[in-house]
Amino acid sequence: MELLVLLILTGLGFFVGRHLEQKHYASIKEREKKTLHIPMMNFGAKQDLPHAHEAQMFVGSVVVANDYFKTLSAALRNLVGGRVVAYESLVDRGRREALLRMKAEAMEWGASQIVNVRFETSNIGGQTGGGLAAVEIMAYGTAIR
């Protein structure tokens, strides 16, 4: 019985999770292409910032949840160590989505470029075991126009 529940959860995680992931990646790639013309770049402390009339900070954040299939893969990976392939795509999607949300908002404001982009990551409920296992990824940067 317990094995059946595990199988159902894993199957659900695999099929639904994979479908959603592929859909998400398609949307990410499309939007990335559309926003490619706005440069994002970082400057060092002693470098002059580009000339701007106005500057404003924009934040984009996203919370991505784990699915059971990924949990299982990661749990097994935990036994042997090594690259957690199952989580790589999860975090990658999160970072790109957060960046895109930040960029979209900045573009609406009329940004010509975005400087000094940073990422912050925090996990939500993942450490306590059980409950929600998700990661919040936040991207912020200074838009100028």
Next chain:
Amino acid sequence: MKYVPKEITQEVNTTPVHPLVNLAYLAGTVALVGVAIYFLLGIAADQIARRIGPETEEKIGAVLVQAFPVQETVGANENATDSRLEYLHELAISIQTDLEAVTGEPANYPPLKIGILDTPVENAMVMAGSHLFFTEGLLAAVDSENELAFVMAHELGHLQNKDPLTALGRSLVWITIGSLLGLGQQGSGVVPGAFNLAELNYSRGQETAADEYAIALIAQRYTHGDHSLDFFRRAQENELDLGALNRVAEWEQTHPMSGDRIKKLEAILVEEGVALTGEATPLPEDIGCPNFTCEP
């Protein structure tokens, strides 16, 4: 410097491997290592069972018996509340006389500790650490001392062959480590399903070896093999004759069905040149009741 937008088409942050392939590799590795550990534990348990000394066996027995619902098990020189235990000890000592001369090897188990289980099932069992249990049902069912002595000698045979330790199997590794570290003393989770130990099964080979051991002891104690097997003969009469199904039923049981077992035992008696007839040694009266006093 002019900014030229350039699309990045390569995925550098994800590994291009199908998640199922990844999972299969992981599961395969874990399963392989698991199986290897399982086999190593099996080998280790076997080696430990063979080499374990009486002192360690005593400790293991102490851990196991904790989880066992028995009123008391007492050694030879302790005061028992039930005087039948003293009788059983004396019987045990009498069948173990000249043990080395009879069986060719000295007793390699710790001193016996005997207890009586309050259940109507007719059975006797032995646990690691020389904890020997008779059930009330068995004591009420035996008709002569010869029968009781045979059952006892059979269990001693198991002890001598270290069968109770071997039967613990892989859990023996954990129990041994636990009892050596003193972990099991607090009744921790080291003892896996202790009550199942009562249903320990021995292989046919182990049973036959214990039977042979028992015959040697009985022949020495009573100088004949008569009456010793009567308990099994009565059990055989109660057994259903399943005809062709007998084979199946027998396969299910580790104790060969009484009929076959008796034939085998009789053959051994003849082979060893043990007299087949003799006087039965009577049991003390009312052995089926505590302190030999049955309430009227």
